[in-house]
Amino acid sequence: MFRLIALGILSAAFFSSTFILNRAMSLEGGHWVWSASLRYLYMLAFLGVGCCACGKARALGEVLALFRRHWVFWTLAGTTGFGVFYSLICFSASYAPGWVVATTWQTTILASPLVLLAFGRRVPSRALLFILVIFAGIILVNLDLAETATLKDVVLGGLPVLIAALAYPLGNQMVWEAQRGGQGLIPDIGDPVLANPFARIALLTLGSAPFWLLLILVTRPPAPSADQWLNTALVALLSGVVATGLFLHARHLASDAYQISAIDSTQSSEVVFSLLGEVLFLQGALPGPWGTAGIALTLVGLTFYLRAQYAGS
Template sequence: MFKLISLGILSGAFFSTTFVLNEAMSLEGGHWVWSASLRYLFMALFFTAIILFKSGLKELRDLFGLFRSHWKFWIIAGGIGFGGFYALICFSANFSPGWVIAATWQFTVVASLFIFMMFGHSFPKRIWFFSSLIFIGVVLVNLSHIEKFDLKILLSGGLPVLAAAFCYPFGNQLVWEATNGNHKKLPNINSPLLHSVFNKILLMTLGSFPLWIVLVLITRPPAPDLSQILNTSLVALFSGVFATGIFLFARNLASNSNELAGVDATQSSEVIFALLGGILFLGSEVPGIESLTGLMLILIGLTFFVKYQK
Protein backbone atom coordinates (compact mmCIF):
# COMPACT_ATOMS: atom_id res chain seq x y z
CA MET A 1 0.00 0.00 0.00
CA PHE A 2 2.92 2.36 0.71
CA LYS A 3 4.07 1.93 -2.88
CA LEU A 4 0.57 2.65 -4.21
CA ILE A 5 0.23 5.79 -2.06
CA SER A 6 3.68 7.04 -3.09
CA LEU A 7 2.87 6.61 -6.76
CA GLY A 8 -0.47 8.34 -6.25
CA ILE A 9 1.12 11.37 -4.57
CA LEU A 10 3.71 11.63 -7.35
CA SER A 11 0.91 11.65 -9.91
CA GLY A 12 -0.85 14.32 -7.82
CA ALA A 13 2.20 16.57 -8.14
CA PHE A 14 2.09 16.30 -11.93
CA PHE A 15 -1.71 16.63 -12.01
CA SER A 16 -1.48 19.94 -10.11
CA THR A 17 0.16 21.60 -13.13
CA THR A 18 -3.24 21.38 -14.81
CA PHE A 19 -4.84 23.82 -12.36
CA VAL A 20 -1.96 26.30 -12.43
CA LEU A 21 -1.64 26.34 -16.23
CA ASN A 22 -5.41 26.44 -16.78
CA GLU A 23 -5.66 29.48 -14.53
CA ALA A 24 -2.81 31.12 -16.43
CA MET A 25 -4.52 30.45 -19.78
CA SER A 26 -7.83 31.79 -18.46
CA LEU A 27 -6.15 34.99 -17.24
CA GLU A 28 -4.65 35.41 -20.73
CA GLY A 29 -8.09 35.10 -22.33
CA GLY A 30 -7.74 31.61 -23.82
CA HIS A 31 -11.05 29.84 -24.52
CA TRP A 32 -11.77 26.89 -22.23
CA VAL A 33 -12.73 24.58 -25.12
CA TRP A 34 -9.24 24.90 -26.63
CA SER A 35 -7.62 24.46 -23.21
CA ALA A 36 -9.50 21.17 -22.90
CA SER A 37 -9.49 19.77 -26.44
CA LEU A 38 -5.92 20.68 -27.41
CA ARG A 39 -4.62 18.86 -24.36
CA TYR A 40 -6.10 15.60 -25.61
CA LEU A 41 -4.93 16.22 -29.16
CA PHE A 42 -1.38 16.53 -27.83
CA MET A 43 -1.92 13.49 -25.61
CA ALA A 44 -2.94 11.43 -28.64
CA LEU A 45 0.24 12.52 -30.44
CA PHE A 46 2.46 11.89 -27.41
CA PHE A 47 1.06 8.43 -26.68
CA THR A 48 1.10 7.41 -30.32
CA ALA A 49 4.80 8.27 -30.41
CA ILE A 50 5.45 6.47 -27.12
CA ILE A 51 3.70 3.30 -28.26
CA LEU A 52 5.45 3.36 -31.64
CA PHE A 53 8.84 3.75 -29.95
CA LYS A 54 8.10 1.24 -27.19
CA SER A 55 6.19 -1.50 -29.03
CA GLY A 56 6.24 -0.79 -32.76
CA LEU A 57 3.74 -0.21 -35.55
CA LYS A 58 2.05 -3.61 -35.21
CA GLU A 59 0.91 -2.95 -31.64
CA LEU A 60 -0.38 0.47 -32.65
CA ARG A 61 -2.42 -1.13 -35.45
CA ASP A 62 -3.73 -3.78 -33.07
CA LEU A 63 -4.66 -1.03 -30.63
CA PHE A 64 -6.71 0.82 -33.23
CA GLY A 65 -8.31 -2.51 -34.08
CA LEU A 66 -9.25 -2.97 -30.42
CA PHE A 67 -10.78 0.49 -30.43
CA ARG A 68 -12.88 -0.31 -33.49
CA SER A 69 -14.03 -3.61 -31.96
CA HIS A 70 -15.44 -1.84 -28.89
CA TRP A 71 -15.80 1.72 -30.17
CA LYS A 72 -19.05 2.38 -28.30
CA PHE A 73 -17.47 1.41 -24.99
CA TRP A 74 -14.36 3.54 -25.54
CA ILE A 75 -16.40 6.57 -26.59
CA ILE A 76 -18.51 6.26 -23.43
CA ALA A 77 -15.56 5.58 -21.10
CA GLY A 78 -13.26 8.13 -22.72
CA GLY A 79 -16.02 10.66 -23.29
CA ILE A 80 -16.99 10.62 -19.61
CA GLY A 81 -13.69 9.82 -17.89
CA PHE A 82 -11.47 12.10 -19.98
CA GLY A 83 -13.76 14.37 -22.01
CA GLY A 84 -16.51 15.23 -19.55
CA PHE A 85 -14.09 15.47 -16.65
CA TYR A 86 -11.67 17.86 -18.31
CA ALA A 87 -14.21 19.99 -20.16
CA LEU A 88 -15.85 20.78 -16.81
CA ILE A 89 -12.50 21.50 -15.16
CA CYS A 90 -11.47 23.93 -17.91
CA PHE A 91 -14.87 25.64 -17.94
CA SER A 92 -14.56 26.28 -14.20
CA ALA A 93 -11.19 27.99 -14.69
CA ASN A 94 -13.07 31.02 -16.06
CA PHE A 95 -14.77 31.54 -12.70
CA SER A 96 -12.46 30.21 -9.99
CA PRO A 97 -8.69 30.32 -9.35
CA GLY A 98 -6.66 27.16 -9.72
CA TRP A 99 -6.37 26.42 -6.00
CA VAL A 100 -10.17 26.56 -5.58
CA ILE A 101 -10.67 24.11 -8.45
CA ALA A 102 -7.90 21.86 -7.12
CA ALA A 103 -9.46 21.86 -3.65
CA THR A 104 -13.02 21.30 -4.88
CA TRP A 105 -11.76 18.54 -7.15
CA GLN A 106 -10.78 16.58 -4.06
CA PHE A 107 -14.45 15.65 -3.68
CA THR A 108 -13.46 12.87 -6.08
CA VAL A 109 -12.22 11.04 -2.96
CA VAL A 110 -15.83 10.70 -1.79
CA ALA A 111 -17.24 10.42 -5.31
CA SER A 112 -14.98 7.44 -6.01
CA LEU A 113 -16.52 5.54 -3.11
CA PHE A 114 -20.01 6.07 -4.50
CA ILE A 115 -18.79 4.94 -7.93
CA PHE A 116 -17.32 1.77 -6.42
CA MET A 117 -20.57 1.08 -4.59
CA MET A 118 -22.46 1.56 -7.86
CA PHE A 119 -20.39 -1.31 -9.27
CA GLY A 120 -21.16 -3.53 -6.28
CA HIS A 121 -18.06 -3.00 -4.13
CA SER A 122 -18.18 -2.53 -0.37
CA PHE A 123 -15.80 -0.99 2.16
CA PRO A 124 -14.99 -1.27 5.85
CA LYS A 125 -16.21 1.68 7.91
CA ARG A 126 -12.71 3.08 8.37
CA ILE A 127 -12.55 3.87 4.64
CA TRP A 128 -15.35 6.40 5.09
CA PHE A 129 -13.61 7.86 8.13
CA PHE A 130 -10.35 8.38 6.26
CA SER A 131 -12.20 9.88 3.28
CA SER A 132 -14.18 12.16 5.59
CA LEU A 133 -10.98 13.54 7.11
CA ILE A 134 -9.66 14.33 3.67
CA PHE A 135 -12.93 15.91 2.57
CA ILE A 136 -13.20 18.05 5.73
CA GLY A 137 -9.67 19.26 5.04
CA VAL A 138 -10.71 20.18 1.51
CA VAL A 139 -13.74 22.10 2.80
CA LEU A 140 -11.56 24.06 5.24
CA VAL A 141 -9.19 25.02 2.44
CA ASN A 142 -12.15 26.31 0.41
CA LEU A 143 -13.80 28.19 3.26
CA SER A 144 -10.58 29.90 4.26
CA HIS A 145 -10.47 31.75 0.93
CA ILE A 146 -14.15 32.72 0.60
CA GLU A 147 -14.55 36.45 1.22
CA LYS A 148 -18.22 36.78 0.23
CA PHE A 149 -20.92 34.53 -1.15
CA ASP A 150 -21.20 34.66 -4.94
CA LEU A 151 -23.89 32.41 -6.43
CA LYS A 152 -22.52 32.76 -9.97
CA ILE A 153 -19.06 31.61 -8.93
CA LEU A 154 -20.58 28.78 -6.90
CA LEU A 155 -22.70 27.54 -9.80
CA SER A 156 -20.18 28.16 -12.61
CA GLY A 157 -16.96 27.50 -10.75
CA GLY A 158 -17.94 24.93 -8.15
CA LEU A 159 -20.70 22.67 -9.43
CA PRO A 160 -18.92 21.74 -12.71
CA VAL A 161 -15.91 20.58 -10.68
CA LEU A 162 -18.14 18.49 -8.43
CA ALA A 163 -19.62 16.88 -11.54
CA ALA A 164 -16.10 16.31 -12.89
CA ALA A 165 -15.22 14.59 -9.61
CA PHE A 166 -17.71 11.87 -10.53
CA CYS A 167 -16.83 11.71 -14.25
CA TYR A 168 -13.16 10.85 -13.84
CA PRO A 169 -13.46 7.86 -11.46
CA PHE A 170 -16.54 6.63 -13.33
CA GLY A 171 -14.72 6.50 -16.67
CA ASN A 172 -11.67 4.84 -15.14
CA GLN A 173 -13.80 2.34 -13.27
CA LEU A 174 -15.61 1.40 -16.47
CA VAL A 175 -12.24 0.45 -17.97
CA TRP A 176 -11.17 -1.40 -14.83
CA GLU A 177 -14.40 -3.41 -14.76
CA ALA A 178 -14.26 -4.23 -18.48
CA THR A 179 -10.60 -5.24 -18.24
CA ASN A 180 -11.25 -7.53 -15.28
CA GLY A 181 -14.58 -8.85 -16.59
CA ASN A 182 -16.41 -7.97 -13.41
CA HIS A 183 -19.65 -6.55 -14.80
CA LYS A 184 -22.30 -8.33 -16.84
CA LYS A 185 -23.47 -5.17 -18.64
CA LEU A 186 -19.97 -4.23 -19.83
CA PRO A 187 -17.90 -5.94 -22.53
CA ASN A 188 -15.21 -8.29 -21.31
CA ILE A 189 -12.20 -6.79 -23.06
CA ASN A 190 -9.68 -9.46 -22.22
CA SER A 191 -6.78 -8.28 -24.37
CA PRO A 192 -3.05 -8.34 -23.56
CA LEU A 193 -2.92 -4.85 -25.07
CA LEU A 194 -4.66 -3.55 -21.98
CA HIS A 195 -1.81 -4.68 -19.76
CA SER A 196 -0.08 -1.45 -20.83
CA VAL A 197 -1.18 1.77 -19.15
CA PHE A 198 -0.10 3.74 -22.23
CA ASN A 199 -2.47 1.74 -24.41
CA LYS A 200 -5.39 2.35 -22.06
CA ILE A 201 -4.75 6.09 -22.00
CA LEU A 202 -4.58 6.29 -25.80
CA LEU A 203 -7.83 4.33 -26.13
CA MET A 204 -9.64 6.63 -23.69
CA THR A 205 -8.12 9.69 -25.35
CA LEU A 206 -9.40 8.57 -28.74
CA GLY A 207 -12.77 7.91 -27.14
CA SER A 208 -12.96 11.54 -25.99
CA PHE A 209 -12.52 12.98 -29.51
CA PRO A 210 -16.24 12.94 -30.48
CA LEU A 211 -17.02 15.12 -27.47
CA TRP A 212 -14.31 17.65 -28.40
CA ILE A 213 -15.61 17.86 -31.95
CA VAL A 214 -19.15 18.52 -30.71
CA LEU A 215 -17.99 21.18 -28.23
CA VAL A 216 -15.92 23.02 -30.85
CA LEU A 217 -18.85 23.00 -33.29
CA ILE A 218 -21.27 24.26 -30.62
CA THR A 219 -19.10 26.99 -29.05
CA ARG A 220 -17.16 28.05 -32.18
CA PRO A 221 -14.27 29.48 -30.12
CA PRO A 222 -11.75 31.93 -31.62
CA ALA A 223 -8.48 30.39 -32.75
CA PRO A 224 -6.02 29.71 -29.90
CA ASP A 225 -2.83 31.79 -29.74
CA LEU A 226 0.68 30.38 -29.51
CA SER A 227 0.82 30.74 -25.72
CA GLN A 228 -2.32 28.63 -25.25
CA ILE A 229 -1.04 25.98 -27.64
CA LEU A 230 2.25 25.81 -25.73
CA ASN A 231 0.54 25.67 -22.34
CA THR A 232 -1.87 22.93 -23.42
CA SER A 233 1.07 20.90 -24.71
CA LEU A 234 2.73 21.25 -21.29
CA VAL A 235 -0.49 20.16 -19.56
CA ALA A 236 -0.68 17.19 -21.91
CA LEU A 237 2.90 16.22 -21.10
CA PHE A 238 2.92 16.76 -17.32
CA SER A 239 -0.68 15.86 -16.48
CA GLY A 240 -1.72 13.73 -19.44
CA VAL A 241 1.43 11.64 -19.90
CA PHE A 242 3.29 11.68 -16.58
CA ALA A 243 0.44 12.08 -14.07
CA THR A 244 -2.18 9.93 -15.79
CA GLY A 245 0.37 7.25 -16.61
CA ILE A 246 1.58 7.00 -13.02
CA PHE A 247 -1.95 7.17 -11.60
CA LEU A 248 -3.37 4.44 -13.82
CA PHE A 249 -0.25 2.33 -13.28
CA ALA A 250 -0.90 2.53 -9.53
CA ARG A 251 -4.57 1.64 -10.09
CA ASN A 252 -3.53 -1.37 -12.15
CA LEU A 253 -1.36 -2.55 -9.26
CA ALA A 254 -4.35 -2.41 -6.89
CA SER A 255 -5.78 -5.85 -6.19
CA ASN A 256 -9.01 -4.90 -4.39
CA SER A 257 -11.49 -2.06 -3.92
CA ASN A 258 -9.82 -0.83 -0.71
CA GLU A 259 -6.50 -0.34 -2.48
CA LEU A 260 -8.28 1.36 -5.38
CA ALA A 261 -9.89 3.78 -2.93
CA GLY A 262 -6.48 4.45 -1.39
CA VAL A 263 -4.92 5.29 -4.74
CA ASP A 264 -7.80 7.59 -5.65
CA ALA A 265 -7.51 9.32 -2.28
CA THR A 266 -3.92 10.37 -2.99
CA GLN A 267 -5.24 12.83 -5.54
CA SER A 268 -6.00 15.09 -2.58
CA SER A 269 -2.30 15.98 -2.65
CA GLU A 270 -3.03 18.01 -5.79
CA VAL A 271 -4.43 20.86 -3.72
CA ILE A 272 -1.17 21.15 -1.81
CA PHE A 273 0.91 21.26 -4.98
CA ALA A 274 -1.57 23.63 -6.66
CA LEU A 275 -1.35 26.06 -3.74
CA LEU A 276 2.44 25.99 -3.89
CA GLY A 277 2.37 26.47 -7.66
CA GLY A 278 -0.02 29.41 -7.36
CA ILE A 279 2.18 31.08 -4.76
CA LEU A 280 5.38 30.57 -6.74
CA PHE A 281 4.17 31.29 -10.28
CA LEU A 282 0.90 33.26 -10.09
CA GLY A 283 1.44 35.36 -6.98
CA SER A 284 -1.29 33.75 -4.91
CA GLU A 285 -1.54 34.59 -1.23
CA VAL A 286 0.18 32.44 1.39
CA PRO A 287 -2.48 30.22 3.02
CA GLY A 288 -3.79 31.17 6.45
CA ILE A 289 -4.42 29.08 9.53
CA GLU A 290 -7.64 27.53 8.18
CA SER A 291 -5.92 26.48 4.98
CA LEU A 292 -3.01 24.97 6.89
CA THR A 293 -5.43 23.10 9.16
CA GLY A 294 -7.21 21.73 6.12
CA LEU A 295 -3.95 20.66 4.52
CA MET A 296 -2.95 18.88 7.72
CA LEU A 297 -6.23 16.93 7.75
CA ILE A 298 -5.63 15.90 4.14
CA LEU A 299 -2.15 14.64 5.02
CA ILE A 300 -3.47 12.84 8.11
CA GLY A 301 -6.13 11.12 6.03
CA LEU A 302 -3.53 9.97 3.53
CA THR A 303 -1.29 8.74 6.36
CA PHE A 304 -4.15 6.62 7.72
CA PHE A 305 -4.61 5.07 4.29
CA VAL A 306 -0.94 4.07 4.28
CA LYS A 307 -0.95 2.73 7.87
CA TYR A 308 -4.21 0.81 7.95
CA GLN A 309 -4.75 -0.33 4.39
CA LYS A 310 -1.98 -2.93 4.33
Protein backbone atom coordinates in the same frame (compact mmCIF):
# COMPACT_ATOMS: atom_id res chain seq x y z
CA MET B 1 1.10 -1.45 -0.98
CA PHE B 2 3.83 1.15 -0.35
CA ARG B 3 4.80 1.02 -4.03
CA LEU B 4 1.22 1.71 -5.09
CA ILE B 5 0.97 4.71 -2.74
CA ALA B 6 4.31 6.09 -3.96
CA LEU B 7 3.16 5.83 -7.59
CA GLY B 8 -0.09 7.59 -6.68
CA ILE B 9 1.68 10.51 -4.98
CA LEU B 10 4.16 10.86 -7.84
CA SER B 11 1.28 10.99 -10.30
CA ALA B 12 -0.36 13.68 -8.16
CA ALA B 13 2.76 15.85 -8.44
CA PHE B 14 2.51 15.73 -12.24
CA PHE B 15 -1.28 16.09 -12.15
CA SER B 16 -0.91 19.39 -10.28
CA SER B 17 0.47 20.98 -13.46
CA THR B 18 -3.10 20.80 -14.76
CA PHE B 19 -4.47 23.17 -12.13
CA ILE B 20 -1.53 25.58 -12.34
CA LEU B 21 -1.40 25.84 -16.13
CA ASN B 22 -5.18 25.92 -16.56
CA ARG B 23 -5.34 28.85 -14.16
CA ALA B 24 -2.50 30.56 -16.04
CA MET B 25 -4.33 30.18 -19.35
CA SER B 26 -7.55 31.47 -17.80
CA LEU B 27 -5.82 34.56 -16.41
CA GLU B 28 -4.39 35.22 -19.89
CA GLY B 29 -7.86 35.04 -21.46
CA GLY B 30 -7.62 31.59 -23.00
CA HIS B 31 -10.97 29.85 -23.52
CA TRP B 32 -11.56 26.80 -21.31
CA VAL B 33 -12.78 24.67 -24.24
CA TRP B 34 -9.38 24.91 -25.93
CA SER B 35 -7.56 24.31 -22.65
CA ALA B 36 -9.49 21.05 -22.38
CA SER B 37 -9.72 19.77 -25.95
CA LEU B 38 -6.20 20.65 -27.13
CA ARG B 39 -4.75 18.61 -24.29
CA TYR B 40 -6.22 15.43 -25.72
CA LEU B 41 -5.20 16.31 -29.27
CA TYR B 42 -1.62 16.62 -28.04
CA MET B 43 -1.93 13.39 -26.07
CA LEU B 44 -2.86 11.46 -29.20
CA ALA B 45 0.10 13.02 -31.02
CA PHE B 46 2.54 12.26 -28.19
CA LEU B 47 1.38 8.68 -27.85
CA GLY B 48 1.43 8.06 -31.61
CA VAL B 49 4.87 9.56 -32.15
CA GLY B 50 6.20 7.83 -29.04
CA CYS B 51 5.04 4.41 -30.23
CA CYS B 52 6.56 4.90 -33.68
CA ALA B 53 9.82 6.28 -32.27
CA CYS B 54 10.17 3.27 -29.93
CA GLY B 55 9.50 0.82 -32.73
CA LYS B 56 6.09 -0.10 -31.37
CA ALA B 57 3.97 0.81 -34.37
CA ARG B 58 2.50 -2.69 -34.18
CA ALA B 59 1.27 -1.95 -30.66
CA LEU B 60 -0.41 1.20 -31.97
CA GLY B 61 -2.16 -0.92 -34.59
CA GLU B 62 -3.36 -3.30 -31.86
CA VAL B 63 -4.79 -0.35 -29.92
CA LEU B 64 -6.71 0.87 -32.96
CA ALA B 65 -8.00 -2.64 -33.65
CA LEU B 66 -9.18 -2.99 -30.05
CA PHE B 67 -10.91 0.37 -30.27
CA ARG B 68 -12.77 -0.68 -33.42
CA ARG B 69 -13.96 -3.91 -31.79
CA HIS B 70 -15.43 -2.10 -28.78
CA TRP B 71 -15.87 1.47 -30.03
CA VAL B 72 -19.17 2.01 -28.21
CA PHE B 73 -17.62 1.09 -24.85
CA TRP B 74 -14.49 3.20 -25.39
CA THR B 75 -16.57 6.18 -26.51
CA LEU B 76 -18.71 5.94 -23.40
CA ALA B 77 -15.76 5.39 -21.05
CA GLY B 78 -13.64 8.08 -22.73
CA THR B 79 -16.45 10.63 -22.72
CA THR B 80 -17.07 10.00 -19.02
CA GLY B 81 -13.53 9.56 -17.68
CA PHE B 82 -11.76 12.09 -19.90
CA GLY B 83 -14.33 14.33 -21.61
CA VAL B 84 -16.79 15.23 -18.84
CA PHE B 85 -14.06 15.15 -16.20
CA TYR B 86 -11.56 17.48 -17.85
CA SER B 87 -13.93 19.91 -19.53
CA LEU B 88 -15.45 20.71 -16.13
CA ILE B 89 -12.02 21.06 -14.50
CA CYS B 90 -11.00 23.62 -17.15
CA PHE B 91 -14.33 25.43 -16.88
CA SER B 92 -13.85 25.84 -13.12
CA ALA B 93 -10.39 27.35 -13.61
CA SER B 94 -12.09 30.43 -15.07
CA TYR B 95 -13.74 31.14 -11.71
CA ALA B 96 -11.43 29.84 -8.96
CA PRO B 97 -7.68 29.69 -8.21
CA GLY B 98 -5.93 26.46 -9.09
CA TRP B 99 -5.36 25.37 -5.50
CA VAL B 100 -9.07 25.81 -4.73
CA VAL B 101 -10.00 23.67 -7.74
CA ALA B 102 -7.38 21.10 -6.70
CA THR B 103 -8.72 20.92 -3.16
CA THR B 104 -12.35 20.66 -4.27
CA TRP B 105 -11.26 17.98 -6.70
CA GLN B 106 -10.43 15.78 -3.71
CA THR B 107 -14.12 14.89 -3.48
CA THR B 108 -13.08 12.19 -5.94
CA ILE B 109 -12.00 10.34 -2.78
CA LEU B 110 -15.62 10.36 -1.68
CA ALA B 111 -16.83 9.47 -5.16
CA SER B 112 -14.52 6.47 -5.52
CA PRO B 113 -16.31 4.32 -2.88
CA LEU B 114 -19.66 5.26 -4.44
CA VAL B 115 -18.45 4.13 -7.84
CA LEU B 116 -17.14 0.87 -6.40
CA LEU B 117 -20.48 0.24 -4.68
CA ALA B 118 -22.31 0.94 -7.94
CA PHE B 119 -20.32 -1.90 -9.54
CA GLY B 120 -21.03 -4.24 -6.66
CA ARG B 121 -17.54 -4.06 -5.18
CA ARG B 122 -16.78 -4.06 -1.46
CA VAL B 123 -15.47 -0.80 -0.06
CA PRO B 124 -13.49 -0.16 3.13
CA SER B 125 -15.67 1.16 5.94
CA ARG B 126 -12.93 1.57 8.54
CA ALA B 127 -11.75 4.84 6.98
CA LEU B 128 -15.09 6.61 6.49
CA LEU B 129 -14.36 8.99 9.38
CA PHE B 130 -11.19 10.19 7.69
CA ILE B 131 -13.05 10.68 4.41
CA LEU B 132 -15.40 13.02 6.28
CA VAL B 133 -12.37 14.92 7.63
CA ILE B 134 -11.11 15.39 4.06
CA PHE B 135 -14.54 16.62 2.99
CA ALA B 136 -14.61 19.11 5.88
CA GLY B 137 -11.29 20.48 4.68
CA ILE B 138 -12.70 20.95 1.19
CA ILE B 139 -15.64 22.91 2.59
CA LEU B 140 -13.28 25.22 4.52
CA VAL B 141 -11.21 25.91 1.40
CA ASN B 142 -14.32 26.98 -0.50
CA LEU B 143 -15.36 29.17 2.43
CA ASP B 144 -11.98 30.87 2.08
CA LEU B 145 -12.75 31.54 -1.60
CA ALA B 146 -16.19 32.87 -0.67
CA GLU B 147 -14.59 35.66 1.40
CA THR B 148 -12.95 37.20 -1.68
CA ALA B 149 -15.20 36.08 -4.55
CA THR B 150 -18.80 36.41 -5.65
CA LEU B 151 -21.38 33.68 -5.14
CA LYS B 152 -21.27 33.03 -8.88
CA ASP B 153 -17.50 32.39 -8.74
CA VAL B 154 -17.89 30.03 -5.79
CA VAL B 155 -20.67 28.03 -7.46
CA LEU B 156 -19.12 27.90 -10.94
CA GLY B 157 -15.68 27.29 -9.49
CA GLY B 158 -16.85 24.45 -7.25
CA LEU B 159 -19.94 22.66 -8.55
CA PRO B 160 -18.44 21.54 -11.89
CA VAL B 161 -15.47 20.08 -10.01
CA LEU B 162 -17.81 17.98 -7.87
CA ILE B 163 -19.29 16.45 -11.03
CA ALA B 164 -15.82 15.94 -12.51
CA ALA B 165 -14.74 14.19 -9.32
CA LEU B 166 -17.40 11.54 -9.94
CA ALA B 167 -16.84 11.22 -13.69
CA TYR B 168 -13.11 10.46 -13.46
CA PRO B 169 -13.23 7.38 -11.19
CA LEU B 170 -16.36 6.21 -13.01
CA GLY B 171 -14.58 6.16 -16.37
CA ASN B 172 -11.51 4.47 -14.90
CA GLN B 173 -13.58 1.86 -13.07
CA MET B 174 -15.39 0.99 -16.28
CA VAL B 175 -12.03 0.05 -17.80
CA TRP B 176 -11.01 -1.86 -14.67
CA GLU B 177 -14.23 -3.87 -14.83
CA ALA B 178 -13.80 -4.58 -18.55
CA GLN B 179 -10.32 -5.96 -17.91
CA ARG B 180 -11.71 -8.33 -15.29
CA GLY B 181 -14.54 -9.92 -17.19
CA GLY B 182 -17.01 -7.05 -17.50
CA GLN B 183 -20.52 -6.96 -16.13
CA GLY B 184 -23.89 -5.74 -17.33
CA LEU B 185 -23.37 -3.40 -20.27
CA ILE B 186 -19.60 -3.45 -19.83
CA PRO B 187 -17.99 -5.96 -22.22
CA ASP B 188 -15.32 -8.48 -21.30
CA ILE B 189 -12.08 -7.05 -22.73
CA GLY B 190 -9.30 -9.31 -21.59
CA ASP B 191 -6.94 -8.28 -24.38
CA PRO B 192 -3.30 -8.26 -23.16
CA VAL B 193 -2.76 -4.87 -24.81
CA LEU B 194 -4.62 -3.33 -21.85
CA ALA B 195 -1.75 -4.29 -19.55
CA ASN B 196 0.05 -1.24 -20.99
CA PRO B 197 -1.19 1.93 -19.23
CA PHE B 198 -0.43 4.06 -22.28
CA ALA B 199 -2.65 1.82 -24.39
CA ARG B 200 -5.50 2.49 -21.96
CA ILE B 201 -4.83 6.23 -22.16
CA ALA B 202 -4.88 6.09 -25.96
CA LEU B 203 -8.14 4.14 -26.00
CA LEU B 204 -9.86 6.53 -23.59
CA THR B 205 -8.51 9.53 -25.51
CA LEU B 206 -9.81 8.16 -28.81
CA GLY B 207 -13.14 7.50 -27.12
CA SER B 208 -13.37 11.10 -25.93
CA ALA B 209 -12.81 12.57 -29.44
CA PRO B 210 -16.53 12.82 -30.38
CA PHE B 211 -17.20 14.67 -27.13
CA TRP B 212 -14.52 17.29 -27.86
CA LEU B 213 -15.72 17.82 -31.43
CA LEU B 214 -19.29 18.31 -30.25
CA LEU B 215 -18.20 20.68 -27.48
CA ILE B 216 -16.24 22.86 -29.93
CA LEU B 217 -19.16 22.96 -32.38
CA VAL B 218 -21.62 23.94 -29.64
CA THR B 219 -19.50 26.60 -27.89
CA ARG B 220 -17.64 27.99 -30.94
CA PRO B 221 -14.75 29.41 -28.88
CA PRO B 222 -12.38 32.06 -30.30
CA ALA B 223 -9.11 30.75 -31.74
CA PRO B 224 -6.47 29.79 -29.13
CA SER B 225 -3.39 31.95 -28.70
CA ALA B 226 0.20 30.75 -29.20
CA ASP B 227 0.69 30.61 -25.42
CA GLN B 228 -2.41 28.45 -25.04
CA TRP B 229 -1.09 26.00 -27.64
CA LEU B 230 2.19 25.77 -25.69
CA ASN B 231 0.61 25.47 -22.25
CA THR B 232 -1.83 22.78 -23.32
CA ALA B 233 1.09 20.83 -24.79
CA LEU B 234 2.80 20.95 -21.39
CA VAL B 235 -0.39 19.83 -19.66
CA ALA B 236 -0.79 16.99 -22.14
CA LEU B 237 2.75 15.77 -21.55
CA LEU B 238 3.04 16.23 -17.77
CA SER B 239 -0.51 15.44 -16.72
CA GLY B 240 -2.09 13.62 -19.64
CA VAL B 241 0.75 11.22 -20.42
CA VAL B 242 3.12 11.03 -17.43
CA ALA B 243 0.68 11.51 -14.53
CA THR B 244 -2.19 9.53 -16.05
CA GLY B 245 0.20 6.75 -17.03
CA LEU B 246 1.53 6.47 -13.47
CA PHE B 247 -1.94 6.63 -11.95
CA LEU B 248 -3.50 4.04 -14.26
CA HIS B 249 -0.47 1.78 -13.81
CA ALA B 250 -0.90 1.90 -10.04
CA ARG B 251 -4.62 1.21 -10.39
CA HIS B 252 -3.90 -1.69 -12.73
CA LEU B 253 -1.59 -3.25 -10.10
CA ALA B 254 -4.32 -3.00 -7.45
CA SER B 255 -5.73 -6.39 -6.51
CA ASP B 256 -8.89 -5.32 -4.65
CA ALA B 257 -11.21 -2.43 -3.82
CA TYR B 258 -9.20 -1.50 -0.72
CA GLN B 259 -6.08 -0.81 -2.74
CA ILE B 260 -8.03 1.05 -5.42
CA SER B 261 -9.50 3.40 -2.82
CA ALA B 262 -6.06 3.98 -1.29
CA ILE B 263 -4.53 4.83 -4.68
CA ASP B 264 -7.38 7.21 -5.50
CA SER B 265 -6.91 8.93 -2.14
CA THR B 266 -3.28 9.84 -2.87
CA GLN B 267 -4.56 12.47 -5.28
CA SER B 268 -5.16 14.71 -2.25
CA SER B 269 -1.48 15.62 -2.37
CA GLU B 270 -2.26 17.60 -5.55
CA VAL B 271 -3.46 20.34 -3.20
CA VAL B 272 0.01 21.06 -1.82
CA PHE B 273 1.71 20.80 -5.21
CA SER B 274 -0.89 23.11 -6.81
CA LEU B 275 -0.66 25.70 -4.06
CA LEU B 276 3.13 25.82 -4.21
CA GLY B 277 3.09 26.05 -7.99
CA GLU B 278 0.53 28.84 -8.08
CA VAL B 279 2.39 30.90 -5.47
CA LEU B 280 5.78 30.37 -7.11
CA PHE B 281 4.85 30.72 -10.79
CA LEU B 282 1.67 32.83 -10.85
CA GLN B 283 2.32 35.05 -7.84
CA GLY B 284 -0.90 33.73 -6.36
CA ALA B 285 -1.94 34.76 -2.88
CA LEU B 286 -1.50 32.40 0.02
CA PRO B 287 -4.74 31.01 1.47
CA GLY B 288 -6.36 32.74 4.42
CA PRO B 289 -7.14 31.12 7.78
CA TRP B 290 -10.09 29.12 6.42
CA GLY B 291 -8.11 27.90 3.43
CA THR B 292 -5.06 26.99 5.51
CA ALA B 293 -7.22 25.05 7.95
CA GLY B 294 -8.97 23.33 5.05
CA ILE B 295 -5.72 22.23 3.44
CA ALA B 296 -4.46 20.97 6.80
CA LEU B 297 -7.63 18.95 7.40
CA THR B 298 -7.46 17.50 3.91
CA LEU B 299 -3.88 16.33 4.36
CA VAL B 300 -4.50 14.99 7.88
CA GLY B 301 -7.51 13.08 6.60
CA LEU B 302 -5.42 11.68 3.75
CA THR B 303 -2.62 10.55 6.09
CA PHE B 304 -4.89 8.67 8.47
CA TYR B 305 -6.98 7.31 5.60
CA LEU B 306 -3.88 5.75 4.06
CA ARG B 307 -2.81 4.32 7.41
CA ALA B 308 -6.23 2.75 7.87
CA GLN B 309 -6.08 1.29 4.38
CA TYR B 310 -2.57 -0.03 4.83
CA ALA B 311 -3.41 -1.62 8.18
CA GLY B 312 -6.31 -3.51 6.65
CA SER B 313 -4.70 -4.59 3.39
